[in-house]
Amino acid sequence: MFVLTHLWIIPLLPLLGAGANGILGRAWSRATTSAVALGATGLSFFFTVELAREFFYLAPAQIPWVHSSFTWIEAGGLRVDYALQVDQLTMVMLFVVTGVGWLIHLYSTGYMADDDGYRRFFAYLNLFMFFMLTLVLAANYALLFVGWEGVGLSSYLLIGFWFLRKTATDAGNKAFWVNRVGDFGFLLGMFILFRQFGTLDFAPVFRGATAMPVETGGHGLLTAAALLLLAGATGKSAQIPLYIWLPDAMEGPTPVSALIHAATMVAAGVYMIARSNALFLQAPFAMTAVAVIGCLTAFFAATIALVQTDIKRVLAYSTISQLGYMFLGCGVGAFAGGVFHLMTHAFFKALLFLGAGSVMHAMGGQQDMRQMGGLRKRIPWTYGTMLVAALAIAGTPGFSGFFSKDEILEATRSGPHSQPVLYALGLLTAGLTSFYIFRLVFLTFHGEPRYEDGHVHPHESPRAMLVPLVVLAILSLAGGWWAAPGLWGGVNHFDRFLGPVFGGVTIASAAEAGSGPSALLRALLGAPVIVGLIGFLLAWWLYIRRPEFPARLAESFRVVYQLLSGKYFVDELYAATIVRPLLWLSRNLLWHAVDEGVIDGGVNGVARGAGEFGDGLRHLNSGNTRTYATWIVMGAVVLTTLLIWMAH
Amino acid sequence: MDSHDRRRSRRLGGVTKVVPISYYVTLSAVLFGLGIAGVLFKRNIITIFMSIELMLNAVNLAFVAFGRSLGQLQGQVFVFFVIVVAAAEAAVGLAIVIVVARSRQSLNVERVNLLKL
Numbered sequence: 193m194f195v196l197t198h199l200w201i202i203p204l205l206p207l208l209g210a211g212a213n214g215i216l217g218r219a220w221s222r223a224t225t226s227a228v229a230l231g232a233t234g235l236s237f238f239f240t241v242e243l244a245r246e247f248f249y250l251a252p253a254q255i256p257w258v259h260s261s262f263t264w265i266e267a268g269g270l271r272v273d274y275a276l277q278v279d280q281l282t283m284v285m286l287f288v289v290t291g292v293g294w295l296i297h298l299y300s301t302g303y304m305a306d307d308d309g310y311r312r313f314f315a316y317l318n319l320f321m322f323f324m325l326t327l328v329l330a331a332n333y334a335l336l337f338v339g340w341e342g343v344g345l346s347s348y349l350l351i352g353f354w355f356l357r358k359t360a361t362d363a364g365n366k367a368f369w370v371n372r373v374g375d376f377g378f379l380l381g382m383f384i385l386f387r388q389f390g391t392l393d394f395a396p397v398f399r400g401a402t403a404m405p406v407e408t409g410g411h412g413l414l415t416a417a418a419l420l421l422l423a424g425a426t427g428k429s430a431q432i433p434l435y436i437w438l439p440d441a442m443e444g445p446t447p448v449s450a451l452i453h454a455a456t457m458v459a460a461g462v463y464m465i466a467r468s469n470a471l472f473l474q475a476p477f478a479m480t481a482v483a484v485i486g487c488l489t490a491f492f493a494a495t496i497a498l499v500q501t502d503i504k505r506v507l508a509y510s511t512i513s514q515l516g517y518m519f520l521g522c523g524v525g526a527f528a529g530g531v532f533h534l535m536t537h538a539f540f541k542a543l544l545f546l547g548a549g550s551v552m553h554a555m556g557g558q559q560d561m562r563q564m565g566g567l568r569k570r571i572p573w574t575y576g577t578m579l580v581a582a583l584a585i586a587g588t589p590g591f592s593g594f595f596s597k598d599e600i601l602e603a604t605r606s607g608p609h610s611q612p613v614l615y616a617l618g619l620l621t622a623g624l625t626s627f628y629i630f631r632l633v634f635l636t637f638h639g640e641p642r643y644e645d646g647h648v649h650p651h652e653s654p655r656a657m658l659v660p661l662v663v664l665a666i667l668s669l670a671g672g673w674w675a676a677p678g679l680w681g682g683v684n685h686f687d688r689f690l691g692p693v694f695g696g697v698t699i700a701s702a703a704e705a706g707s708g709p710s711a712l713l714r715a716l717l718g719a720p721v722i723v724g725l726i727g728f729l730l731a732w733w734l735y736i737r738r739p740e741f742p743a744r745l746a747e748s749f750r751v752v753y754q755l756l757s758g759k760y761f762v763d764e765l766y767a768a769t770i771v772r773p774l775l776w777l778s779r780n781l782l783w784h785a786v787d788e789g790v791i792d793g794g795v796n797g798v799a800r801g802a803g804e805f806g807d808g809l810r811h812l813n814s815g816n817t818r819t820y821a822t823w824i825v826m827g828a829v830v831l832t833t834l835l836i837w838m839a840h
Numbered sequence: 841m842d843s844h845d846r847r848r849s850r851r852l853g854g855v856t857k858v859v860p861i862s863y864y865v866t867l868s869a870v871l872f873g874l875g876i877a878g879v880l881f882k883r884n885i886i887t888i889f890m891s892i893e894l895m896l897n898a899v900n901l902a903f904v905a906f907g908r909s910l911g912q913l914q915g916q917v918f919v920f921f922v923i924v925v926a927a928a929e930a931a932v933g934l935a936i937v938i939v940v941a942r943s944r945q946s947l948n949v950e951r952v953n954l955l956k957l
Binding site: 814815816817818820821822825 | 876879880949950952953954955
């Protein structure tokens, strides 16, 4: 029971690590720095394992286990505790965050070995772990919001880690501001919840929400709250319309892209929606909004990923697309499926990013896939592990991504909140996913080398980088097997485990409807697999068989190609409709008119008025004694007159 | 009361005549005005000083007159205070005059114009 009653220890350790490295570590060697950072995160992971053991012995009635350490805010009717909570969803998230987080810490010791900001990097990374763990452990919206903002801060710090690069600081600012738009919605949503339920604690809010009638009309308080929370989630999890910051976030070091902008932080929106499932289930309109936004994001991001040439940008759009899948899953009621995909995605996307980092390491920082090719013999370990990740994300049967994606798509097709149109789009996206990821693999590792051999000497990465790759590859391969029995009519262990969190809402997975070998066959040869196979074959044909063909294709579909490689010109659209008008308004109205005119003018005017008044009075102060005497006499006369006048 | 009256008023044909209070006040006002005029218009510090004394004594006159007219002692007591303060003021003031005269080589009050910011 130690960890259950001392839950704060899990987030606190990385905070101590961050403080130690950030404040005390000035003179420490790199070995000490990384030992502290890895030790703090590793201990967190250890305590998570211990927590899992203790959690196992809890009676179902004791879950969610809430432990309040102290009252954080008490004002009027508002009372917010520093309260942490553990339930099945939290356990999954804890394992993902601490496990993947630790592996990426380990990887970073190799990847960042020669960076001047080594200590700063690990301090930030630990700080991120602290906020992320706060986020997933929080037992009320206010504390969740602390973690939510904190991971945003860490993300900003780490995107702009190489702050001498203008593009990096710009990207950091962009991420921060775009998230701010979403956070505004999140805050308003919290206000509505507080106004309605008088508390921000999860348990009473969800109880209250469940007791209210389902808002089938598509309007009502819960719908408003859910939509506002969704706005926050679209910011954090990079969904339409606020996804634009994530591709730019790739300016940060690659381990950061892997941990924060792929595996954990961007999944916070999905986590929050899954956590708030009681609210969303009462608001069908908000559910539909989640599903539509997720599906559109998945589709459009995947189309953009088709033509990107920067290896990290492909992965960035892939991340957006996969997050869209998670939203789709939540939106069609398959919360467990969404969280399942969150977990498997954390494995294979972290692996893909770390692999990309390993490729860049091998290629001396090169990120353009057109300058790669034929690397599979030079860096076999990286190739092998990335291939596993690619197979996983493409939904190859047996790999983790297959189970989670299949569950989401199946729920979209036949679940209680099914959306047939979205199913078609989701299926198409599965094909696109398979295509772009194998395009990445083929361009990078297959074909003829397109780099100049004299300049670049591809070499395998150090062991500290390869170990996380291998571990993540194993997880990407096996991480989905919990759900496997569901395929032949058995129990989907993951769904059953998460069942209590989602109020017993379980989605019949592909084969639970039927059973036996025929159902297994149907799942293995189901539409997602076929579509994925087509994507793979297309990529193979275009980039292995006929490598000269894609350029011709791009030439003949010039408009489409431009549209995709220009990312639908959404950045330009936002710049024209929002950013530039806002800048104009800020510069001309707020700066020149309000600040310079009204405020500065007011302040300076008062000062000038006082000055001129004083200047006039100065002449009274002539120094001439008789003038003073005259003033005194005049004063006396006035006073006397007044006295006499008042006496009458 | 009779003996007081005898001492302070003239006996004219057996009728006791008292000088009315307005006479005293008028005289006091005239003296005070002269003092003010002296302070304002004269340039010699000594003259200004004497004008101030004149004003003080004009006030003294008014005090005494009212004190007598109202049959109360406060006015007369106050006169003593004024006389004492005037003596002290004369001592300090004359010392200042001497210092000014030494530093300026003049008694012209126009030359004393440093009393400003």
